[in-house]
Amino acid sequence: MPQANVPCIVLSPQPEIFPRGGTLAPRLDTLRGKTIAFLDNNKLQPRNRYFDLLGQLLKDREGVKDVLYAQKPFFTRPAREDVLKPLMARADAVVTGVGE
Amino acid sequence: MITLTSQEIPVDDPMAAIELFMDNGWTDGLPIVPPTPELVRRMVGDYDPQELLGYIPPKYGGATIEKLAINAVMAGCKPAYLPVIIAGVKAMLTETFNLQGVQSTTHMSTPTFVVNGPIARTLNVNSKAGCLGSGFRPNATMGRALRLIMMNLGGGIPGETDKATFGHPGKYAYLWAENEEESPWEPFHVERGFRLEESTITAFPCESPHNINNHAERDPFQILYGIAGAMKGTGHNNFYVMGDTMVVLCPEHAASIAEQNWRKRDVKYYLWETARQPLRELKYNGMYGAEYEKNYWPRWVDRSNEETLAPIVRTPDDILVFVAGGKGRHSVFIPGWGTRAVTQKIDVV
Numbered sequence: 001m002p003q004a005n006v007p008c009i010v011l012s013p014q015p016e017i018f019p020r021g022g023t024l025a026p027r028l029d030t031l032r033g034k035t036i037a038f039l040d041n042n043k044l045q046p047r048n049r050y051f052d053l054l055g056q057l058l059k060d061r062e063g064v065k066d067v068l069y070a071q072k073p074f075f076t077r078p079a080r081e082d083v084l085k086p087l088m089a090r091a092d093a094v095v096t097g098v099g100e
Numbered sequence: 101m102i103t104l105t106s107q108e109i110p111v112d113d114p115m116a117a118i119e120l121f122m123d124n125g126w127t128d129g130l131p132i133v134p135p136t137p138e139l140v141r142r143m144v145g146d147y148d149p150q151e152l153l154g155y156i157p158p159k160y161g162g163a164t165i166e167k168l169a170i171n172a173v174m175a176g177c178k179p180a181y182l183p184v185i186i187a188g189v190k191a192m193l194t195e196t197f198n199l200q201g202v203q204s205t206t207h208m209s210t211p212t213f214v215v216n217g218p219i220a221r222t223l224n225v226n227s228k229a230g231c232l233g234s235g236f237r238p239n240a241t242m243g244r245a246l247r248l249i250m251m252n253l254g255g256g257i258p259g260e261t262d263k264a265t266f267g268h269p270g271k272y273a274y275l276w277a278e279n280e281e282e283s284p285w286e287p288f289h290v291e292r293g294f295r296l297e298e299s300t301i302t303a304f305p306c307e308s309p310h311n312i313n314n315h316a317e318r319d320p321f322q323i324l325y326g327i328a329g330a331m332k333g334t335g336h337n338n339f340y341v342m343g344d345t346m347v348v349l350c351p352e353h354a355a356s357i358a359e360q361n362w363r364k365r366d367v368k369y370y371l372w373e374t375a376r377q378p379l380r381e382l383k384y385n386g387m388y389g390a391e392y393e394k395n396y397w398p399r400w401v402d403r404s405n406e407e408t409l410a411p412i413v414r415t416p417d418d419i420l421v422f423v424a425g426g427k428g429r430h431s432v433f434i435p436g437w438g439t440r441a442v443t444q445k446i447d448v449v
Contacts, residue, residue, distance in 0.1 A: 003114075010117045010134045012107040013126050013170045013252040015161020017152065043387050074396060075387075076201055076341055076438040 028093055032063035037091035039083070041075040102141045102149055104166055121174070126252055128244065128272055132174035143169035143179050146449045153186065154193040157200035159255025163189055167253055168245075175245035180223060181238065183448045184301055188213050188246050188275075191303040191444035198439055202305045203256040207337065208268045209305040209437035212346075213246060213275040214422060216289035217299030219446055220277035227277035229426025232309055232348075243273025268308040276424060282351035283423035284358030291364070292443045304420065304441035306346060307336065309432040320357040323431075324367060328374035330433045331412055338412045339377060340386035340395045341438025345413050347371065348432040350425040368416040376409035396438075 028034060036058055038051045055067030068091055072079045087094050111117040117134035121127050133139070149166035156163050165186070172185055192199045192211060202209060215225045226236040234240060250256045258267055280287045289300040310333075314326045327347060331338075338345045349357070349367075357367060383392035383406070393403040395410075402408045413419060420441055425432070 005113050007110060007112055008114065008117070008134065008136055009108045009110055010120075010136055011104065011140055011166075011170050012109060013121075013135065013167065013174060013248065014107075015156075015159065015163075015167060015253045016106060017162030017164065019155050019160055019162075074341070074438075076205075076337075076343065077198055078195065078200070 025093075030063075031058060033065050034092040035066040035068060035090055036064050037068035037070065037087045037094045039079060039087065039094055039096040040069065040071045041096075042071045042073065043075045102144050104137055104140060104144075104149055106140075106166060106170060108137070125257060127174070128247055128251065130244075130272070132248075133176050135170040135173040139173045140166065140169050143173050143177070143182055145179050145182065147182070147186075153189055156189075156193070156250065156254030158204055158261050159253070161253035161255065163193070163249065163253050168249060171248040171252055172241075172245040175248055176237070176241040177245050178237075178241075181242050181245070183446050184215060184219065184223070184225075184242050185245050185249070187301045187444045187446040188242075188303060189249060191301060191442040192246075192250075194442050194444075196440050197303060197305075197442045199250075199254070201439070202437065203250060203254055204261055204263055205437065206263045206265050207437055208264050208266045208307055209337075210268065210271045210274060211246070211303045211305050212270060212434065213243060214288065214302040214304070215275065215277040215299070215446075216280065216287050216302070217294070217446070218297060219299035219448070220280075225275070225277035227279040227424050228282075231276040231279075231424050231426075232274075232432070239275050239277075240273050243275030246275070247271060247273060270308055278422050279351060279424045282354075284354055285364040285423070288420070288422055289443060294443070294445065299446040300443050301446055302420075302441050302443040304344065304346060304434075305437040305439055307435045307437075309348070309434050312431045312433060313429070314353065314431070315429045318356045318359075320360050320362050320366075321370070323353050323357060324370050325374060327431055327433060328371050331371065331375035331435075332377055334377065334381060334385045336435035337438040338435050339382055339410060340388075342396050342414050342418070343436045343438040344418050344420055344441050345436045346420045346422070346434040346441075348422045348424050348434065350429060350431050351423060352427065352429050353431050354423045364421050365416070367421055368419045371419050372411055372413070372416040375412040378406060379403065379408050379410060380406040382410055 058064040114134045118131045147165045151165045153163040225238045256262045312330045388394045
């Protein structure tokens, strides 16, 4: 232990290295004419209703062209590539999140 | 001389360091041991401090040996504990473990860490009386170090990225060892394919322990019937999400069961057959309510018949059976979050 009442140096426990390429995707300038996808963590009930309403709102208010919807197979497990790939191929932006 | 690269922070004295870490949210709410370069070097020992194990979600901070050592010093660990902490972090970084989900769920789950093999005895990890409670430095400080790593490198800050509605006291420290000496069966790590002389740590996201008091029975059927009764409680995740679940038998219960020539496998099968609930009971709980057919039961569970009995997990092997604890006839059920336990070999450099 460092001595009491004596100045000392301590080291930061915070991370100083982060994954390469772990930057945020470019933000969209506008939603108009874009395809927006939702990735549902498969916890909501009844299925799809919230996202149906939200998707319709985006179309009506923001001029979104198309809305895609996908579900994780389990909310306790990461989304598999076969779920993510179609979204990556077609969507301009994907809305996902942590928790519910 | 070991070269460390972490940011150096000058402080007026050790108490100022403790207050600084509190103010910055770098602790679990308890005072830390100030991680001076000298103490961190001693913790790093013969490891390469810049070795990178991976990135801890959801903040994805790099888990270098140096950063693990800093958090281990803060938690009050001895240098000899570092290999266990490294293996614990490796276990959590596997895809199977899904640390991103564990760190951010609204569920209370947190990993419990079970140490098996000779290192548990070498380090005096408590596997006997009070092993799930307080009072034992290896259990308390290694468990705490793993939690501090999840907070500081992974950003698992309660109420922020850690969305747990409640959390539970195991989020301070939740590390113990199997009581291999008093178990009538093979240790858990041997059951998982490791050699007896190897040491492992098993990380399992779960709730707090639920005690099952049974001083009355010596018969395996009766002892295990009571444990299955506790497992049948609705509301925990296993009935809806499956994954693994955990039962820790006290040595006295285990001895009574083994005296009747029951193997660990028999225990698992009995519990799997008995810890069941009809769908009519389960449909009012979990995530889906009236849409209960969505639950992740095996295909053979007939969702069209409310009297069908759903198992607590998909197979008997998904019930993880350990022996631990001291004298007394109390065993423990620990419901899982709905994912798998991961067992990692502990390597000592």
